[in-house]
Amino acid sequence: MEQRDLFGNIIPSLDNNKPKSGLxxxxxxxxxxxxxxxxxxxSDLYLQxxxxxxxWKQESMNMYGxxxxxxxxxxxxxxxxxxxxFSGITLAPKVWTRELLEIKDKIEPLSKVQFNSVLLNRYRNGNDSISWHTDAEKELGPNPVIASVNFGATRKFQLRHIKTKEKLEIELTHGSLLIMQGEMQHFWQHQVPKTSKVVNERINLTFRVIKL
Ligand SMILES: O=C(O)CCC(=O)C(=O)O
Ligand SMILES: [Mn+2]
Known part of the structure; x- marks a missing residue:
């Protein structure tokens, strides 16, 4: 029997309808x-x-006073x-919304972990960005699995090896899922650079396991 979510979409079964692409x-x-x-x-419904x-909050950090x-x-x-x-600020988590839990349920079979938190970023236009960093905060433990879900405008996700400086780039499109795992957060930084192109809003969710 096929399973449907609240939007009437078929929920992919991992056995016979595995999303294309992969490791x-x-x-x-x-x-x-x-x-x-x-x-x-x-994706349109989730974005809305x-x-x-x-x-949503406009957080700020203290830099040189x-x-x-x-x-x-x-x-x-x-x-x-x-x-x-993270990035010099401390956030207390809010209680899951129904849609966040639904997204979490859909990505967990592929991620093979149960996430207990999600950081959301909203890039209002091409001037919004996140600069080079790793998701290797001590709360996440060694070799964290980070699942990144994307809605809205396509933005470039760049990766840079800390030692070799090798670079990789992935276009994170509306409805895409990127799961980073293994040693990646200890060896590769990532960023979403500003773009001079006129781009719509983009929302990114990174699901994480906090091990406290
Ligand atoms: O927006 C993205 O794709 C990345 C966000 C990110 O790296 C983070 O929140 O740690
Ligand atoms: Mn990150």
Whole structure:
């Protein structure tokens, strides 16, 4: 029997309807990429829902004694009541929305872990960005699995090996899923650079396992 979600879309069964694409092994890491993990209809609905129902915040960090606004809006949701620190700020998680839990349920079979939190980033236009970093915060433990879900405008996701400086680039499209795993967060930095192209909003969700 095929299973359908609340939008009436067929939920892919891993046995007979596995999304195309998959594993790429790289030096010191590996990733899985599914450009069309969510259908267009489903992605449009999630984009709208997340714009309206997520409690978006303009966070800022202290740099050389000055408060500098992040070049994007952020939000932090999860089932963990312990705060999480990144980029010099600490966020307490909000309670999962129904749609966030639904997305989490859909990506967990491929990620092979149960996520307990998600960081959301909202890039309002091409001027919003995130600069070079790794997702290797101590709360995530060694070799964290990070599942990145994308809705809205396509943006370039760049990777750079910390030692060899080798570069990779993946276009993160509407409805795509990127799972980074293995040693990747210890050896590769990533960023979403600014673009001078006129681009619409983009929302990215990175699901994580906080091990406290
Ligand atoms: O927007 C993205 O694709 C990446 C976001 C990211 O790297 C992060 O939140 O740590
Ligand atoms: Mn990151």
């Amino acid at each position: 790429t092994k790289i030096e010191n890491g590996e990733y899985l990429f599914y450009p069309d993990f969510f259908s267009k209809v489903e 829902n997340l714009k309206e129902n997520i409690d 000055k408060q500098v606004a992040f070049p994007r809006l952020t939000a932090w949701y999860g089932d963990n009541d312990k705060p999480y620190s």
